[in-house]
Amino acid sequence: MAKPVLMVGTTDSFPSIEYASGFRAPDPVVFLKSGTENFLVVPQMEFGRASRTEKTVTVFTPETLGLEGTARGRLGDWTFGLLRKLGIKTVQVPVLFPHGVAKYLEKRGMHVFIAKHDLFPERAVKSSDELRKIMESQQAAVIAMRAAIAYITASEIDSAGYLRARGKIVSSESVREIISRILFEHNCMPKDVIVAGGAQAADPHEMGSGPLYAGETIVIDIFPKNLSHGYWGDLTRTVVKGAASSFMKRIYHAVKAAQQVALSRVKAGVNGSTVHRSVINAFRRRKLLGNHEDRSTGFIHSTGHGVGLSIHEAPSVSTAEGRLKAGNVITIEPGLYYPGIGGVRIEDTIVVTNSGWRYLVPCEKKFEI
Amino acid sequence: MAKPVLMVGTTDSFPSIEYASGFRAPDPVVFLKSGTENFLVVPQMEFGRASRTEKTVTVFTPETLGLEGTARGRLGDWTFGLLRKLGIKTVQVPVLFPHGVAKYLEKRGMHVFIAKHDLFPERAVKSSDELRKIMESQQAAVIAMRAAIAYITASEIDSAGYLRARGKIVSSESVREIISRILFEHNCMPKDVIVAGGAQAADPHEMGSGPLYAGETIVIDIFPKNLSHGYWGDLTRTVVKGAASSFMKRIYHAVKAAQQVALSRVKAGVNGSTVHRSVINAFRRRKLLGNHEDRSTGFIHSTGHGVGLSIHEAPSVSTAEGRLKAGNVITIEPGLYYPGIGGVRIEDTIVVTNSGWRYLVPCEKKFEI
Known part of the structure; x- marks a missing residue:
């Protein structure tokens, strides 16, 4: 025994x-x-x-x-x-x-x-009751994300390039306030929500502060924990108000394509490292992988992680070996980061199935809004 | 070194x-x-x-x-x-x-x-900046407590003994909702707020659920953590809507008196265990100490704890030895608990000074409302 x-x-x-x-x-x-x-x-x-x-x-x-x-x-x-x-x-x-x-x-x-x-390896395979709980948190994240993006979309660009909603400057704080309120209404912890614009978004965990500008990428990462049952959700989108630079357009499309490549690999029985390598290869093909030695530029984190009672739990979608199982709940979240310029990350939380995967709660992707 | x-x-x-x-x-x-x-x-x-x-x-x-x-x-x-x-x-x-x-x-x-x-013993002595942060969280707790008690005060007792506000049943959940909303508005984590009525309040950490009744003690324990700077506050009141039983009146006044006795002992240089013993003696004199062996009845926890970046930190106000210092932030929270019947706890968070102590944010005490 x-x-x-x-x-x-x-x-x-x-x-x-x-x-x-x-x-x-x-x-x-x-x-x-x-x-x-x-x-x-x-x-x-x-x-x-x-x-x-x-x-x-x-x-x-x-x-x-x-x-x-x-x-x-x-x-x-x-x-x-x-x-x-x-x-x-x-x-x-x-x-x-x-x-x-x-x-x-x-x-x-x-x-x-x-x-x-x-x-407790069994924690990585979610029961239907656990899936329901994670979906509840993910649903809150999706509703909050839509409200945040709608608010930025409806803003106007003033002559100095600031975003303004009803005359008031749109900031990381004002967007976070909208998100937090919705998470709260859904009985979720409104903690550490990331709304990082421009160069701030080059640090993946930077929460962001201050005014948001036209033309810069804004990374919005929402990870609600339900206050009653304790399960998390996780969702990231990157948007630009107005026109993005051609470089950032290229980056965004590379990240979106890399996420698609990774998702196309996900299936019970596939090794998590295979999924991670597919992202590395996708970025390498586009010459966007970055310097793996200094790891401040390009693709500087893993492809994803399990989500459950912890926001980061097994299985890892990284260089670590280990086959995915039906019932795993994982994020797929490639990103590219450029110090002094900005970052792009796109993240969805999905459940692995025997034939592939499905979204817990789907959420559309938009870039220039 | x-x-x-x-x-x-x-x-x-x-x-x-x-x-x-x-x-x-x-x-x-x-x-x-x-x-x-x-x-x-x-x-x-x-x-x-x-x-x-x-x-x-x-x-x-x-x-x-x-x-x-x-x-x-x-x-x-x-x-x-x-x-x-x-x-x-x-x-x-x-x-x-x-x-x-x-x-x-x-x-x-x-x-x-x-x-x-x-x-890090220095954590137990708060700087003026830390005191300001703890006061901010304590202020949120006081505002939320007043709103919760005002809501219960304004409720009506129906013929079955339920409390009703505008016809709707008043419950642990509806009171917690009011508190959580205010904590959220003050940028505090609305987590684990205790609103426990009747027999539920006999477990000090029971969050409480379901309808609240006239005549039962309702323990409300609010401990907000500010989401930006991370410092906590801590505040507990016990109220009864309508008339309390004569037993619970006796209990309430014993707890209130024990808190006063404890507070009268608090001063830099005094041992925390001396403060704790003063509560034990106050309850013993009234024959309310309970059975120290089974520890489910009477005074079943310590008198208080430090508050800062952790909700429970040094110094302890318990059987543990150790002199209080000016700048310590501690709770003084005697309580009495009776399985199957209910509980009473009164808690304030104070700062220790050379001449005694002062409230971080004072909050009035009412019992029958």
């Missing part, structure tokens, strides 16, 4: 705890999976809430484990207490498992193995 | 990275503090953003560390590459440091010590 799986932390740090137990922990808890059984150690004040989750899990508290005094307040003792109670001496843990707890267990005679593989 | 401090993870997992470097990392990064110098290793795509923070920090990428091949994608190699570059062989890490990275460093000849103390 596989070694019992141990995790210690919040569910933000270890979403697999929430996945397996149904319990969302704002403060650190101990989670153990032994065979098909799940166990939690939670503070006494969380006992009722942890006992009412939809999943089958045996819940302990420091008190029911028989801990006394200061041991009641220490995660190491909670963990040791649980393992002792269950007669377990050997566990496997994820790479990010707390070092302090691992050392404490080892000092008390336990064997702690760092797993080389994903401890 | 103290050993260099090493952390590896996201800034959600290790807020001290953001505190020290000014960089918010959605994906894991490597952070090192050696003497007064700060270092970061970030993915190449984050290099520009990390280089532009307000704090002084030297930023590396896997590429500028000279890593090749698969080492460019591994946090262990990033960390080892940084330590090698700086000629560092010994580091100290927090308890929650990733075990996988620690073991990898040890295998390559590094010495990794788990710190027994807080590695």
